[in-house]
Amino acid sequence: MPPKKTQAREKLLEAARDVIRAKGFSATSVDDLCRTAGVTKGAFFHHFHSKEEIGVEAAKFWADTTSVLFANAPYHAPADPFERLIAYLEFRKELLAGDVPDFTCLVGTMVQETYDSAPAIREACHATITGHAMTLVDDIQDAMDACGVTGTTAESLALHTQAVLQGAFILAKARGSAGIAADTIDHLIRYIRLLFAKPVPEGMPQ
Amino acid sequence: MPPKKTQAREKLLEAARDVIRAKGFSATSVDDLCRTAGVTKGAFFHHFHSKEEIGVEAAKFWADTTSVLFANAPYHAPADPFERLIAYLEFRKELLAGDVPDFTCLVGTMVQETYDSAPAIREACHATITGHAMTLVDDIQDAMDACGVTGTTAESLALHTQAVLQGAFILAKARGSAGIAADTIDHLIRYIRLLFAKPVPEGMPQ
Numbered sequence: 188m189p190p191k192k193t194q195a196r197e198k199l200l201e202a203a204r205d206v207i208r209a210k211g212f213s214a215t216s217v218d219d220l221c222r223t224a225g226v227t228k229g230a231f232f233h234h235f236h237s238k239e240e241i242g243v244e245a246a247k248f249w250a251d252t253t254s255v256l257f258a259n260a261p262y263h264a265p266a267d268p269f270e271r272l273i274a275y276l277e278f279r280k281e282l283l284a285g286d287v288p289d290f291t292c293l294v295g296t297m298v299q300e301t302y303d304s305a306p307a308i309r310e311a312c313h314a315t316i317t318g319h320a321m322t323l324v325d326d327i328q329d330a331m332d333a334c335g336v337t338g339t340t341a342e343s344l345a346l347h348t349q350a351v352l353q354g355a356f357i358l359a360k361a362r363g364s365a366g367i368a369a370d371t372i373d374h375l376i377r378y379i380r381l382l383f384a385k386p387v388p389e390g391m392p393q
Numbered sequence: 394m395p396p397k398k399t400q401a402r403e404k405l406l407e408a409a410r411d412v413i414r415a416k417g418f419s420a421t422s423v424d425d426l427c428r429t430a431g432v433t434k435g436a437f438f439h440h441f442h443s444k445e446e447i448g449v450e451a452a453k454f455w456a457d458t459t460s461v462l463f464a465n466a467p468y469h470a471p472a473d474p475f476e477r478l479i480a481y482l483e484f485r486k487e488l489l490a491g492d493v494p495d496f497t498c499l500v501g502t503m504v505q506e507t508y509d510s511a512p513a514i515r516e517a518c519h520a521t522i523t524g525h526a527m528t529l530v531d532d533i534q535d536a537m538d539a540c541g542v543t544g545t546t547a548e549s550l551a552l553h554t555q556a557v558l559q560g561a562f563i564l565a566k567a568r569g570s571a572g573i574a575a576d577t578i579d580h581l582i583r584y585i586r587l588l589f590a591k592p593v594p595e596g597m598p599q
Contacts, residue, residue, distance in 0.1 A: 209509055209510075210419075210506065210507075210509060210510050211417065211418075211419050211505065211506025211507070212417075212419075212506075213416075213417055213418075213419035213420035213506070214419035214506060214510065287508065287509070288509060294567075295505075295563050296505055296506065298563060298566050298567045299417065299501075299502055299505040299506070299563060299566060300416065300417025300418075300419070300420060300502065300505070300506055301416075301417070302493065302566035302567065302569070303415050303416060303493070303494060304415075304416050304420065309566070309567065309569065312567050313567040313568055313569075316564065316567050317567075338583070338593060338595075338597055339580070339583070343576050343580070344580065346564060346573060346576065346577070347576070347577045347580040349560070349564065350557065350560035350561050350563070350564045350573075350574075350577040351556060351557055351560055351577075352560065353559070353560035353563040353564065354555070354556035354557050354558065354559035354560030354561070354563070355556050355560070357501050357504060357505060357556070357559040357560070357563075358522065358552060358555065358556045358559070360504050360505060360508035360515070361500075361504045361508065361515060361518050361519040361522050361523075362519055363508070363515065363519075367552060367556075368556075370549050370552065370553070371552070371553045371556040371557075374545070374549070374550065374553040374584070377544070377545070377584070377588070378580070378583070378584035378587065378588075381584065381587035381588060382583065382584075382587060387544060389544075391544055
């Protein structure tokens, strides 16, 4: 029995998430997506007018699904906003599990190749990256106020955390392993500890 | 008159550098490269067996040409190794000129989409990123020794600088402008000043 239409749409979005993370947007064909999702081409074109449209919708699906993951993650537990920020970055290290396609970022991958050729995808990726960064701004601002940090803004630092994560994924892809991504997140944690003048723990991993 | 064969190879490598930076590796066809280079398909296949092969050779060409650029850049002038490191990062900000495809990284772009499907390209990109990072290690080590910095290694910090640059390019692509890349390099400069306990200048741009 063929999957119901609403199921087909979600299966296609999950397929887009997984196939594009593994081989990029341009190398992914509509046939790849149908095969991975187990749906017909007719079902694909019932839900999406084009590959570009599923790219845009996949970015939104990524934003929606990762938002739930982050909203329910334990890093919000500490009472202190600085400690919540550090816990967020430690959580990002915990997410570096499995194979490289499992932990790297769909929207960073898509925007890398489509930023000039597919403005709608670029815009959806931009909204996703910026939207996630903005979830950190209140904690960063509260921590900056509490610690008297000046010389930057909460928005700028929030975006910097995302730049470091995106760069960490590229080095992990180049090396074929997650260790180097964890190292670069550790440098970010050390930066934030130094900026907020909180002691860097002895023997902090590199 | 058709270009000479050695010219054809270089024109194809320049075309690969420019077209792949604009639209990614998978979206770039051999026809695109021939058209941009102004050479025949026969000339292409005289020099390269496949698109994958020109991907590998383009990464090496990128390493060779950017090595010359960096070797001759003015950031080597300061007598103090810490100041040379800061001058290097300021130079990376100066390179953020022109349109996004003009200042972003060929090998970061290629490895983002080909890391799993084209191991030879992944390896060439990895060698290029790591090779460039290693040109910073002596200065970082000397500065660490002079300032008594512990808790990390010169290699780890050198790789972190490249992760931040790669992430900066992704955010610039998502936003469609260079300003956010300069902001994230400024955070990296601030991190390095704090790590080496050098005063962060008042009014340092964010």
